[in-house]
Amino acid sequence: MEKIKFGIIGHGWRADFYLRIARELPERFEAARMLVRREETAAALRAAWGVAVYRDLDAFLADADLDFVVVSVPWDVCPVYIRELAARGVPVLAETPPAPDLAGLTALYEAVGGEAKVQVAEQLLFQPMHAARIALARSGKLGDVSQAQVSVAHGYHGISLIRQFLGVRFEEAVVSGQRFVSPIVEGPGRQGPPREEIVKDSSQDIVFLRFGDKLGVLDFTGDQYFSWIRRERVLVRGPRGEIIGDEAAWLQDFRTPVVLKLRRIDNGFDGNVLGFNYGGILLGAEWLYVNPFVPGRLTDDEVAVATSLAKMGDYARGGPSFYSLAEASQDHYLNLLVQRAIAEGATVTAEKQAWHPRS
Template identity: 55%
Template sequence: MKPVVFGIIGGGWRTQFFLRVARELPEHFRVSGVVVRDSEKGQRMEAEWDVATYRTLDALLNAGQVDFMVVSVPWSVTPPMLHALAERGVPVLAETPPAPDLEGLQALHTLTEQGAKIQVAEQYQFQPMHAARRTVASSGKLGTVTQVRLSVAHGYHGVSLLRMLLGVTDALPTISAYTFTAPLIDGPDRDLKLEQQQVIQATYTTALLDFGEKLGVYDFCGSQYFSWILSPQFLVRGERGEIHDTTVRYLEDVHTPITYELIRQDTGQNGNLEGLYHKGILGGAQWLYRNPFPHARLSDDEIAVATCLDKMAQYVAGGPAFYTLAEASQDHYLSILINQAAQTKQPVQAQPQVWMSSL
């Protein structure tokens, strides 16, 4: 199998996820190079990751053919990079969010209208446990999903899961939100450094997204990703059943309540000699999720990033879209409204945007 060749713009923390995926899956992916403006940083990346670096986009593109480019830069830099790549006819997988504010999101819609091939790397939908939960939620076993309560991801990531699970494509919610600050023992930082115990003032944000006949509840603390004591919470309900964290309950018929657990299947434990990797998620006797990249030593988030890359390759080759610029814009727009409602302490009504017909 010929590997997919992609380049990357940006040399920050999220770029490392794409580099790790390519390193673990060389039969699937190859990085042609990374655009990093700072030459010293570029030299460090070359030494650490064994990849070529370039100071400009055109220098990378002129060095060899790429199937698509990954844009992994600060929010404010993403829109001009998307325009630059669209002008050159290069497909793009953009990191989230595609623009920092509503005006930026609206301005990007012209690229969709012009037929630019852009997808956004919203990976949470492809993390193994979330993917298994989405399979259950869409199976009909729970009935029609009308309530989702999540404390698993911040901002647009959390909103994307809420909208997908509720099945609200272009519905416009009324949003109420508030914040609460409380002491919390901090966890490590992104570099996994933890020098000593430190108590911080952590901010918790809770929002209600009222879609009329469906309700989404968003709850998150910015320290949660690296905290060793804050646990994720997940609840999906329909009239016939629910998913509560990793427990599924539903009525098979009026006399037959069914309960089962979503069980991770990971190798390399309790004397298993298959290696160390994630196999998938079982619900009873059914595989609800199978890792499409078995045998690679990847975290759940890296598996999800690899899935985005794989789906992007299929999209470029004429396959279906998997998370469009319009979807990313809608999720970030609602995230912006959550922050607005929390700051003003007043409900906010979402309004139709220019990308609605593309959802």
Template identity: 50%
Template sequence: MSVTFGIVGSGWRSEFFLRIAAAMPERFTVTGLVTRSADTAADIERRWGVRGHADLDGLLAAGTPDFVVVSVPRDVAPGVIVELVDRGVPVLTETPPAGTLDDLVALWERVQRPGAPTVQVAEQYHLSPLLSAQLAVAHSGRLGRPTQALVAQCHDYHGVSVIRRALGIGADDAEVTASVFRSPLVAGPGRAGDPTEERIVTATQTTARFTFGDRLGVYDFAGEQYFSWIRGNRLLVRGERGEIENTEVRWLRRFDEPVFGSLRRVMTGEGGNLEGMFLRGILLGDEWVFRNPFLPARINDDEIAIARMLDGMPRAIAGEAPVYSLAEASQDHYLALLMQHAAETGNTLRSTRQPWADIVDDELHARAVSG
């Protein structure tokens, strides 16, 4: 049965959802898209076969989607989310769900009420194939209890989300320190494509430490990493019995018996393989630590992650496991805001419990129980 959804917004991120639906029409259907521009609406219909609408009235009158994806700027998103919730429509909103802490709290108070439609947030990183595999290894018992995580592959709340997931952190109290370092870097490609000339840009790298009692998260990221050919991503997770460093895993089977393994991507379409072009999954030795649920669709890792969110929404709406809840998103963005403030001021900051903290802790416990 196909998952149906509408979209509010026509920016760069909206096209990810459109591409996924076009690649797997048997699984996903876009019922329409809201955009203020008539020219953009015409272009969307020409390129994707999706009808554009000027407002929510038009979108919802054209059909009843399972939910609506909100893909608009963070200062606009809360108003759209509230309007959809007031109309009884479940929401999957892009990150972050609101801008400031006050905005987060205000949104939470408006939509977190008994009987209100489900609001989930489109945080895809922990659902991407490699990170999914790495996090599965981190919580497989091989490393013991994860106590340290270094994340250098995504910005702000995305990086914080990976840190919390890697360490098994809920809404635990955090002590936050941060600093900024700027350095020259040869510009790489961007959203518009490959560079056409050599150009030096200034890379702004934020490094932060999140101390959660006896667990430590380190954030280290510059926005240029997203497209740079010469600034790679890194993930390090350590426990008392082992560690995972990018694709290398080292652990102790016994105190005197070390084991070494590597994560291996299993791709089709390489060499003489004629199966198509898709990711089959990721192996650690002979164990599948990630299996692609959407093969043989020809989609990239980020699109696999986003498709997993879309696919999980009906279950979240039914009250089963959340995709990535408004509570989690609010906590991650709150910690990211503390990090930004610590970097600007040089002060050590401490988190306080926010209105969503109990739900974050409950969801962490539920994930631990379900494995």
């Protein structure tokens, strides 16, 4: 398997995922160089990661021989780099969202959408348990999935997962929702566990997205990403069965139910000496998901990001699209409608956009 060699524009909490993955899986990935604005940041990155760091785009790209470039910068800057790299013929894996608002999404897609090699790093659908649920939802066991309730991630992330479960792409959507504020004891964050008890407000968005005869429910509070006491919830439902969390039930025939757990198979516990990682997710005797990065020691989110990197490497070399600029634009557009519906207390309907397939 040929190593994937990529560059990174930008630095921050998210960009560190790519660096950790390349360090953990050096036979698969190489973070060859980075582009940042500040010299002190460049010096710190060189010292911490041993990566070549540049402060000028021309120097960053010169004689680089990169498969693609990851763009991990603030929302308003992201489309600038996407357009510049596309103009130079450089494949791009952009962080979400690709532009901050509808005008930006439209301008970006009209500039590069139909021609340039651009994908977006929406990793949620590649997290192992979600990937297993998506595989089961598409297997036919549940019948034609008509409802997905997702309490996993905010905005466009959660919407992307809803679309995957429901099997919808650019269909008309009718959106409504509300925000509920309640108290919560503050939990961990990016800096680690709390140091004292603090009660704060917690905002919960509850949103309904109707895609014709299919329903998506997005229910999320931002505390869920780190909280010990706010867990994720997923329900996927069809006429013959459903998935609730890590349990699935469906009808073998009209009088024979099947009920099974989506069981995560971990390595490295008790007498298992296969390394500290996991093999995949089983449904009975069927592997719904097999971890492609064993024996790497990666979190689920790192596995998902690594999957995006692997798929991007394949895409840059002529392989299939996996999460296109059009899909990313649609998910963020729906997210913008969600925010509008909540703010106005109104029901809003999605309109045809520049990235929608031409009929």
